[in-house]
Amino acid sequence: MVESEDVRKIARLADIGIDENELTEFTDQCSRILTYFEMLDALPAGSGIDRGLINVFREDEITPSLSQEESLQNAASTENGYFKAPRVM
Amino acid sequence: MAKTLKYSCTDSINAFITTVSETLYEDGPLSGVTIGVKDNISTKGIETTCGSHILKGYIPPYDAHVITLLKASGAAIVGKTNMDEFGMGTTTENSSYGPTLNPHDTGRVPGGSSGGSAAAVAAKLCDMSIGSDTGGSIRCPAAFCGIVGLKPTYSRVSRFGLVAYANSLEQIGPMAPDVMGVSRLFSVLAGYDSRDSTSVDRPYTHTPDPSIDGLRIGLPSEFFGEGVDPTVAERVKEAVGVLESAGATAVPCTMPSMSHALAAYYVICTSEASSNLARFDGIRYGPGGDLRKSWHEEFSDRRKELFGKEVRRRIILGTFSLAAGYYGRYYHKAQTARQMVRDDFTRLFQDVDLIAGPTMPTIAFKLAEKSDPLQMYLSDILTVPANLAGVPAISVPCGKVDGMPVGLQLIGRHFEDEKVIDAAFAYEQEAN
Amino acid sequence: MEHDDVIIGLEIHCQLNTKSKLFCGCSTDFREDEPNTHTCPVCLGLPGSMPKLNKKVVEYAMRVGKALNCNILEECDFSRKNYFYPDLDKAYQITQYDRPLAEWGKLLIEGEDGEKEIRITRIHIEEDPGRSVHMGTTDRGKYTLVDYNRAGVPLIEIVTEPDLRSPKEARRFLNKLRATLEYLNVFDSEKEGSLRVDANISIKGSGRVEVKNISSYKGVEKALNFEITRQKNVIRRGQTVARETRHFVEARGVTTSSRSKEEENDYRYFPEPDLLPMRVRDWIDSIVLPELPDARRERFMNQYGCSLEHARTLTGGLKLAEFYEAVAPVDPSLAATWTADYLLGELNYRDFSIDAMPVSHFTELISLVKAETITDKSAVEVLRAILDQIKEGAPLEMPSAVVSRLGLAKTAGDEIAQMVRAVIAENPQPVADYHAGKGPALNFLVGQVMKKCRGRADPGHLNALLHEELSRVAGEA
Numbered sequence: 001m002v003e004s005e006d007v008r009k010i011a012r013l014a015d016i017g018i019d020e021n022e023l024t025e026f027t028d029q030c031s032r033i034l035t036y037f038e039m040l041d042a043l044p045a046g047s048g049i050d051r052g053l054i055n056v057f058r059e060d061e062i063t064p065s066l067s068q069e070e071s072l073q074n075a076a077s078t079e080n081g082y083f084k085a086p087r088v089m
Numbered sequence: 090m091a092k093t094l095k096y097s098c099t100d101s102i103n104a105f106i107t108t109v110s111e112t113l114y115e116d117g118p119l120s121g122v123t124i125g126v127k128d129n130i131s132t133k134g135i136e137t138t139c140g141s142h143i144l145k146g147y148i149p150p151y152d153a154h155v156i157t158l159l160k161a162s163g164a165a166i167v168g169k170t171n172m173d174e175f176g177m178g179t180t181t182e183n184s185s186y187g188p189t190l191n192p193h194d195t196g197r198v199p200g201g202s203s204g205g206s207a208a209a210v211a212a213k214l215c216d217m218s219i220g221s222d223t224g225g226s227i228r229c230p231a232a233f234c235g236i237v238g239l240k241p242t243y244s245r246v247s248r249f250g251l252v253a254y255a256n257s258l259e260q261i262g263p264m265a266p267d268v269m270g271v272s273r274l275f276s277v278l279a280g281y282d283s284r285d286s287t288s289v290d291r292p293y294t295h296t297p298d299p300s301i302d303g304l305r306i307g308l309p310s311e312f313f314g315e316g317v318d319p320t321v322a323e324r325v326k327e328a329v330g331v332l333e334s335a336g337a338t339a340v341p342c343t344m345p346s347m348s349h350a351l352a353a354y355y356v357i358c359t360s361e362a363s364s365n366l367a368r369f370d371g372i373r374y375g376p377g378g379d380l381r382k383s384w385h386e387e388f389s390d391r392r393k394e395l396f397g398k399e400v401r402r403r404i405i406l407g408t409f410s411l412a413a414g415y416y417g418r419y420y421h422k423a424q425t426a427r428q429m430v431r432d433d434f435t436r437l438f439q440d441v442d443l444i445a446g447p448t449m450p451t452i453a454f455k456l457a458e459k460s461d462p463l464q465m466y467l468s469d470i471l472t473v474p475a476n477l478a479g480v481p482a483i484s485v486p487c488g489k490v491d492g493m494p495v496g497l498q499l500i501g502r503h504f505e506d507e508k509v510i511d512a513a514f515a516y517e518q519e520a521n
Numbered sequence: 522m523e524h525d526d527v528i529i530g531l532e533i534h535c536q537l538n539t540k541s542k543l544f545c546g547c548s549t550d551f552r553e554d555e556p557n558t559h560t561c562p563v564c565l566g567l568p569g570s571m572p573k574l575n576k577k578v579v580e581y582a583m584r585v586g587k588a589l590n591c592n593i594l595e596e597c598d599f600s601r602k603n604y605f606y607p608d609l610d611k612a613y614q615i616t617q618y619d620r621p622l623a624e625w626g627k628l629l630i631e632g633e634d635g636e637k638e639i640r641i642t643r644i645h646i647e648e649d650p651g652r653s654v655h656m657g658t659t660d661r662g663k664y665t666l667v668d669y670n671r672a673g674v675p676l677i678e679i680v681t682e683p684d685l686r687s688p689k690e691a692r693r694f695l696n697k698l699r700a701t702l703e704y705l706n707v708f709d710s711e712k713e714g715s716l717r718v719d720a721n722i723s724i725k726g727s728g729r730v731e732v733k734n735i736s737s738y739k740g741v742e743k744a745l746n747f748e749i750t751r752q753k754n755v756i757r758r759g760q761t762v763a764r765e766t767r768h769f770v771e772a773r774g775v776t777t778s779s780r781s782k783e784e785e786n787d788y789r790y791f792p793e794p795d796l797l798p799m800r801v802r803d804w805i806d807s808i809v810l811p812e813l814p815d816a817r818r819e820r821f822m823n824q825y826g827c828s829l830e831h832a833r834t835l836t837g838g839l840k841l842a843e844f845y846e847a848v849a850p851v852d853p854s855l856a857a858t859w860t861a862d863y864l865l866g867e868l869n870y871r872d873f874s875i876d877a878m879p880v881s882h883f884t885e886l887i888s889l890v891k892a893e894t895i896t897d898k899s900a901v902e903v904l905r906a907i908l909d910q911i912k913e914g915a916p917l918e919m920p921s922a923v924v925s926r927l928g929l930a931k932t933a934g935d936e937i938a939q940m941v942r943a944v945i946a947e948n949p950q951p952v953a954d955y956h957a958g959k960g961p962a963l964n965f966l967v968g969q970v971m972k973k974c975r976g977r978a979d980p981g982h983l984n985a986l987l988h989e990e991l992s993r994v995a996g997e998a
Binding site: 286 | 562566567571573574603612661664665667789790791795797
Binding site for chain 3: 013015048051053054055056057058059060061062063064065066067068071072079080081082083084085086087088
């Protein structure tokens with residue numbers, strides 16, 4: 001059971017925008033789904049499943065990198081070989 | 090000696106997001122076979138959107154491992170198929186590029202999330218296709234569209250190049266009109282890839298064998314109980330009857346862990362997804378943003394505009410499931426439930442060789458029929474156990490209800506994909 | 522600085538000098554190159570990419586764990602630390618959280634009263650993010666440029682218990698750690714940014730402050746000194762020290778408050794599903810550690826007769842220790858003095874590393890001093906001349922050539938004796954003063970002889986000579 005303030009907080013933590021007019025709908029839906037999840041509460045915390053494999057490594061060898069052009073090719077905005085991003089407050 | 094294949098199709102069902110007009114192909118076991126590739130699998134030089142606006146225009150500089158294998162086998166990749174955004178959905182209605190329609194009834198969904206891949210094969214727009222299955226996303230559309238789809242044993246097919254939704258649950262798998270086609274395609278896809286740390290060296294070199302004399306098949310009561318449409322259940326039981334007449338023995342059984350399986354699945358997949366989808370900030374790929382805004386503002390706004398509602402919902406659920414002070418303990422509790430599902434399968438497989446049931450609890454929904462997310466999630470109940478356990482599972486068509494295909498699901502032990510395929514083949518042979 | 526009430530803990534990030542990155546084969550040798558030329562789908566975090574662990578990183582990390590007497594965990598794994606920042610291209614950092622590689626070790630440092638043990642809480646492996654460059658000046662005109670060459674470079678994080686009691690101790694700890702890592706050959710201390718420090722500091726009874734972004738050894742002491750002063754001032758004013766994260770601004774030597782979103786973060790750690798657990802504890806047996814700083818220090822004292830002070834200084838860096846051992850054969854004692862007490866200072870002043878001085882040149886210099894061909898004062902002049910030549914990029918002369926060119930060879934014994942007698946003869950008043958018991962007169966006379974021979978005499982020797990001659994003259998008078 002969660003309130004819209006919780007959804008707002010979580011959305012902020014996850015950097016996901018939600019419009020105010022969506023908030024009620026999201027809160028209602030998430031609340032019901034999270035309540036469904038609560039059936040897991042009765043179980044003890046697990047240590048994870050047996051992955052089957054351990055110790056998977058690669059050798060310390062250099063392999064070819066992308067060229068600068070390839071690296072930047074999908075970027076919407078670049079400058080002098082750098083990716084351009086908004087300012088971090 | 091490379092040949093050219095010219096391709097065009099009338100895609101009235103919106104199975105494809107991108108198609109090529111021509112492609113080169115080599116000699117090999119799949120030489121000239123046309124393949125549709127789900128749009129969450131990286132194809133070098135071909136736009137890869139994952140059914141989302143946030144990857145509009147993204148052209149990967151590399152091929153997924155399975156694409157390299159397909160090209161080496163001579164296959165001709167003709168397009169990228171439509172899907173629920175980032176794999177999140179059961180109907181392909183969550184695609185940002187419009188829903189795909191079910192070729193059997195265009196007023197109904199094709200299933201999801203690999204709806205485009207299934208519909209393309211069913212509508213004969215291509216010979217075979219590959220999809221990905223996180224909680225049923227290959228098997229569900231295969232069942233709804235009346236084709237064959239296999240979710241291989243986890244780790245048997247490389248995930249390098251598959252845009253991750255839930256890393257610990259998903260596999261790329263083959264989809265084709267019949268079991269023989271799935272088998273041929275699977276033999277190209279399976280095998281070790283050094284770039285995928287979770288990959289194992291278990292190639293598939295099997296020819297389907299319909300002799301299933303003595304095979305023991307378990308029928309969990311939970312697969313035929315509440316929530317499953319009675320006529321769908323009937324078709325599946327008939328199909329099991331066909332297998333019995335081919336020499337198999339069906340026995341009733343029970344899987345108590347099913348009660349927690351769906352919750353465990355959704356906690357795990359949304360948690361992993363909330364992390365996997367955090368990278369789409371528009372700096373290295375994706376549509377450009379507004380550089381005049383501050384970082385967090387731009388990031389948050391972009392994700393609101395370019396992610397669909399279902400994706401945002403799942404990211405929020407996943408963030409809740411990992412966040413301290415909220416449901417942070419749930420990810421670890423879900424692992425317990427997951428281990429219980431694995432243990433159930435292990436126990437059952439001591440007595441039986443395969444587990445059978447319907448792939449989906451109903452036939453394909455009508456478009457816009459399922460609007461409530463939780464209701465939508467509940468329809469995954471029969472397919473998620475195989476993902477939680479990592480065991481192989483196939484859906485093979487077994488008749489119709491109200492003119493719509495019904496899928497028989499067969500689940501096998503880890504790395505016994507061969508046996509699963511054999512049983513599906515046996516059914517197909519016997520039924521036709 | 523009092524240390525009864527100061528509590529300091531450190532978190533140190535070191536780049537390991539493997540050839541390739543932690544999870545992909547891109548080269549780690551990126552510093553000279555253009556931005557974004559050492560990237561691939563994996564370290565760029567392109568959709569669909571997957572990490573593959575570099576075995577050598579684990580080996581190097583275990584070497585460090587063994588050298589610091591840590592316990593290696595039976596099974597460890599990687600986790601995702603989730604947060605958003607432009608230089609973190611997957612929006613999570615692959616690190617180790619609840620099951621790190623190693624824990625509970627120790628490092629001995631020179632404390633206020635003898636050796637002190639600083640406990641190591643844990644050592645874990647993680648990837649370096651890329652590098653952000655903040656551009657623009659006006660509010661709307663600001664933006665960030667990002668280079669991912671560094672993304673994916675392997676780091677170990679070493680966390681200490683809050684056992685340090687002063688900025689000086691912190692500096693000593695870092696120096697010892699740095700030397701140890703150099704000796705282990707897992708780390709290149711000369712690479713810019715190869716070692717970064719976050720410090721946790723509190724005054725007993727007050728809130729704990731984290732200081733981030735310290736990237737030089739000198740910076741650590743400065744930052745901590747500033748913090749202690751700042752916190753004590755806050756307490757003196759009757760206020761509470763806010764429990765917060767601050768950033769060190771190296772250029773101004775101050776820490777500033779930084780309440781950014783990252784500090785409020787819940788990182789939502791969970792095990793990395795694309796990587797498998799590691800069980801590598803048994804590797805520890807096959808790891809052969811090289812001679813570490815403490816052992817080398819002992820050996821320098823035993824083998825070369827170095828004083829504790831000299832030995833400590835000379836083993837403080839791997840290259841320095843190796844340099845000393847290369848020149849020691851000439852005369853270990855002179856080599857120790859001249860390296861530790863003279864050369865290091867001159868190098869520091871010119872911002873040179875020990876690499877700058879060729880072994881051959883320094884060896885010859887020491888042999889000239891040993892043979893008493895030149896005085897100590899002249900030797901320093903020669904040393905500076907050579908270093909200046911290096912700085913200017915001029916062709917290097919051997920010390921003997923410099924001595925000849927500048928005419929620095931010590932005046933021969935007889936010549937000196939003659940000069941002494943001449944000076945005594947020329948300066949009757951000072952001689953009389955000396956005999957009358959006025960000590961400074963001797964210094965005047967020494968000065969006069971030095972003038973005559975243009976400094977090419979040993980002051981101590983000269984003192985003795987004059988004294989002898991004056992006594993003889995007095996005896997004769």
